[in-house]
Amino acid sequence: MLERVDIRxxxxxxxxxxxxxxxxxxxxxxxxxxxLQLRDGTGVIQCVVFKGDVEEDxxxxxxxxxxxxxxxxxxxVRKDERSPLGFEIGVSALEVMHQAxxxxxxxxxxxxxxxxxxxxxxxxxxxxxxILTIRSTIVAACRDYYDTNGFTLIDAPIFTPNAxxxxxxxxxxxxxxxxxxxxxxxxxxxxxxxMAFGKVYCFGPTFRAEKSxxxxxxxxxxxxxxxVAYMDLDGxxxxxxxxxxxxxxRVLNRHRADLEALERDVEALERTQKPFPRIxxxxxxxxxxxxxxxxxxxxxxxxxxxxxxxxxxxxxVIVHHYPAACKAFYMKADPADSRVALCMDVLxxxxxxxxxGGGQREDDLEELRRKIAEHDLDEExxxxxxxxxxxxxxxxxxxxxxxxxxxxWICGLRHVRETIPFPRMLQRLTP
RNA sequence: UCCGGCGUAGCUCAGUCGGCAGAGCAGGUGGCUGUUAACCACCGUGUCGCAGGUUCGAGUCCUGCCGCCGGAGCCA
Numbered sequence: 371m372l373e374r375v376d377i378r379x380x381x382x383x384x385x386x387x388x389x390x391x392x393x394x395x396x397x398x399x400x401x402x403x404x405x406l407q408l409r410d411g412t413g414v415i416q417c418v419v420f421k422g423d424v425e426e427d428x429x430x431x432x433x434x435x436x437x438x439x440x441x442x443x444x445x446x447v448r449k450d451e452r453s454p455l456g457f458e459i460g461v462s463a464l465e466v467m468h469q470a471x472x473x474x475x476x477x478x479x480x481x482x483x484x485x486x487x488x489x490x491x492x493x494x495x496x497x498x499x500x501i502l503t504i505r506s507t508i509v510a511a512c513r514d515y516y517d518t519n520g521f522t523l524i525d526a527p528i529f530t531p532n533a534x535x536x537x538x539x540x541x542x543x544x545x546x547x548x549x550x551x552x553x554x555x556x557x558x559x560x561x562x563x564x565m566a567f568g569k570v571y572c573f574g575p576t577f578r579a580e581k582s583x584x585x586x587x588x589x590x591x592x593x594x595x596x597x598v599a600y601m602d603l604d605g606x607x608x609x610x611x612x613x614x615x616x617x618x619x620r621v622l623n624r625h626r627a628d629l630e631a632l633e634r635d636v637e638a639l640e641r642t643q644k645p646f647p648r649i650x651x652x653x654x655x656x657x658x659x660x661x662x663x664x665x666x667x668x669x670x671x672x673x674x675x676x677x678x679x680x681x682x683x684x685x686x687v688i689v690h691h692y693p694a695a696c697k698a699f700y701m702k703a704d705p706a707d708s709r710v711a712l713c714m715d716v717l718x719x720x721x722x723x724x725x726x727g728g729g730q731r732e733d734d735l736e737e738l739r740r741k742i743a744e745h746d747l748d749e750e751x752x753x754x755x756x757x758x759x760x761x762x763x764x765x766x767x768x769x770x771x772x773x774x775x776x777x778x779w780i781c782g783l784r785h786v787r788e789t790i791p792f793p794r795m796l797q798r799l800t801p
Numbered sequence: 802u803c804c805g806g807c808g809u810a811g812c813u814c815a816g817u818c819g820g821c822a823g824a825g826c827a828g829g830u831g832g833c834u835g836u837u838a839a840c841c842a843c844c845g846u847g848u849c850g851c852a853g854g855u856u857c858g859a860g861u862c863c864u865g866c867c868g869c870c871g872g873a874g875c876c877a
Contacts, residue, residue: 401833477838478826479813580875772877
């Protein structure tokens with residue numbers, strides 16, 4: 371394969387004649403000149419076709435190119451102050467690989483419903499391209515963080531025989547005549563992994579059949595879930611803030627220009643430094659009261675409460691020790707006050723809501739059985755999970771971080787639907 | 802499930818008091834040697850979401866339904 375020249379690194383080919391392969395992003399003409407904006411997936415560069423420089427049929431063909439036509443362009447890389455890149459291509463040859471049909475996404479405005487119907491094409495637009503590039507960096511940062519900190523990747527299954535938490539709605543499927551559900555969390559399985567490997571994480575898609583219609587919800591989303599044996603709630607909070615600040619720092623280092631292109635307030639992101647403020651649920655209720663929001667102790671926070679709490683701090687805030695009644699059965703109760711659980715949520719600033727939820731797990735066999743019963747769950751499917759408390763049970767903790775909400779927060783997007791290549795939502799299964 | 806909003810050309814939208822359905826973009830043809838969502842001239846485009854109703858006459862008013870968007874609940 372010939373050495374490939376990317377637009378992203380075109381500066382290193384200054385003065386040379388190169389061949390670029392890509393698609394026509396836009397075109398402007400001026401008599402004996404055609405200005406072709408060429409997109410190759412790494413960037414966009416202007417290619418200038420002058421009538422005197424190329425064969426007549428090539429000049430003619432360039433004038434008839436439609437948006438997103440596939441072309442291979444050969445020409446000299448030259449400096450030009452008028453170019454945003456600082457470089458442009460003086461075209462000497464042009465090969466039309468495919469003359470595109472009229473392209474639906476024009477250089478004018480479109481509504482989100484139309485764009486989502488054409489998501490497979492919308493991915494080519496510069497803004498979507500930037501967002502998904504940052505998502506790619508965030509996903510890599512998650513893996514790098516755990517891989518370099520002694521964690522082993524133990525992925526959880528997607529098909530599960532029962533509800534992990536029993537609280538949210540699951541997608542049911544037919545598994546050779548048996549009921550199976552798409553996982554809503556790898557939680558229970560990474561606990562088994564932690565007892566085998568010490569420090570583990572899983573990273574995969576999760577599914578929630580909730581009829582949520584908000585900017586923060588997808589029915590299919592990605593979650594990274596670390597789980598550590600011999601770790602308590604404090605250790606869990608330390609891990610979460612270290613992990614989140616690592617991701618943000620990585621994005622700031624590699625994507626400053628991209629964040630600015632997205633009109634993200636970079637200074638607000640730069641404040642994401644450890645330590646994060648930590649307040650208990652009870653303190654949060656008091657804080658809400660101070661801010662004029664009356665919230666009864668014992669009820670979980672809604673989106674509005676989370677927004678008020680998050681707005682009180684300049685970086686992510688950790689809220690811990692929620693009432694046990696509004697948390698999952700596997701959360702360990704606080705030995706000092708059984709009304710609250712050893713759990714924590716991380717709320718992102720600027721109204722992005724909960725990006726992390728986790729805590730210390732119940733490690734006592736009888737306590738756990740009692741909680742399963744309290745939550746009206748059938749004990750039998752959890753027998754393997756109870757085994758973890760029969761054979762060398764130890765304190766352990768972990769959490770789940772939602773990738774799409776994290777991407778939305780870091781990129782400063784209004785809606786999570788633009789943070790994933792092909793979003794699955796209440797009213798969206800295609801493309 | 803509940804509350805609110807919107808459905809008119811391929812797309813984004815306008816359409817006044819109920820009186821011939823219209824702009825920009827995209828597409829086509831032509832023009833221009835430096836364009837930056839280029840520009841200029843000309844050309845084509847309709848189940849006005851669907852079904853009823855009122856009226857001489859409905860895109861416009863009324864009723865029902867459908868679809869989508871935003872929010873709530875629930876959650877990451």
